[in-house]
Amino acid sequence: MLVVALLVLGGCATGRPPSGSLLAGDDAALDTGGGGPAPMPLPVVQGGLVILDGFETLLRRAGLGDCHLLPTSEAGFTPEDAAELYDALLVSPVSLANFGPRLAASSLLREVMEGEEELSRPALLARVQRFEGLAVLRPDGYVAWALNGETQQRVGPVSLKDGALRAGPFEVGRFYDGRSGAFFPVDEVLQRVRTEIVKACVGLR
Template sequence: MPSERVSRRRWIRVACFSAHAPQSLLVLLAVLASCPVACASHPPPDVLAATRDVLAGLDEFGALLLGAGLPVEAIPQGHSVSPVQAERLRRYFAIRPYLPQQYAPRFVADELLRYVEQHGQEVSRWDLGRMVQAYCNLFLLRQDGYLAAALTGEPAQCVGPVEVRDDGAGAGAFEIGEFYTRGDGESWRRTDRPNLDKL
């Protein structure tokens, strides 16, 4: 008794020959089947490869700059940041507009870049990454009246409209340019900026 597989093949053959397709059509189908598919043989160019590679290798300092509004292609490469690079980045941040969420990371980035400038020599990305960590529990008052996480700009609490004062600007007991930390419960207190020389 023929197996089921042999029986199927026979029926396929019978179906093909009973269709009486023109010989030229069968030849054309055979040629098309043997050619590689155009899309498979020529994949589209990987236009975002450079961006993907930069993001894949991003360290703490690079992530801070990205959160501060620096384009991916402008993030400095290499194992250290020189005073010249720091000065250029500070100039870039000084003239570029920013979103409210970018204010706090930009403020922190400016502090670190100023440190590199004043240090007078290259600072390793590893050291800069350690310095970034010193800001992880700190908050800054944004111009829209929100206390925001220093590293991400994520709003934590609205404390009221910001007003211009004789000695700066602020909302209630909070001032723009000062760091705050959350104490027990929901209470906030002002704190000193990290001492980067001791990190």
């Protein structure tokens, strides 16, 4: 099933939505059902932990293991920077725990690559915040938050239907807005498609 994750990256709730930034040493445990956020490596500078902002946190949760690839917060973020990080993510390991952050990071990086403009760090962080409260369907049938990978419930087995990998009304590789007690699909600019409600948040863990 993890082959699916590679294909998705190349192509395209009572639980609380994740926050935008955290201490790099906040190494949350991953339970066997995929219910916890992905563990983060501990970058160390002169014996102390590095505090990551929301963009850096997303990249680390998405599986970017090389600290030296993280762009400095002082410099602008260019399409060339985004392409370098995107290539690094393509060759980094994909797991169920980092599936949600991987989709969010790859979507954000592709957007910057296609935009052909340099972004300031505040502008980049604002784009990261658009994924707050968005969820994805993982290849194992769990719905998980896009920013930290924490699972909310298992929808059911994933199977190929109508040309897409689906479980119930959810589709692997698509983002859903879960901030209002129900999941709504979102469009290309991450705005809610209000005419569709795919599942009420009943029985979420």
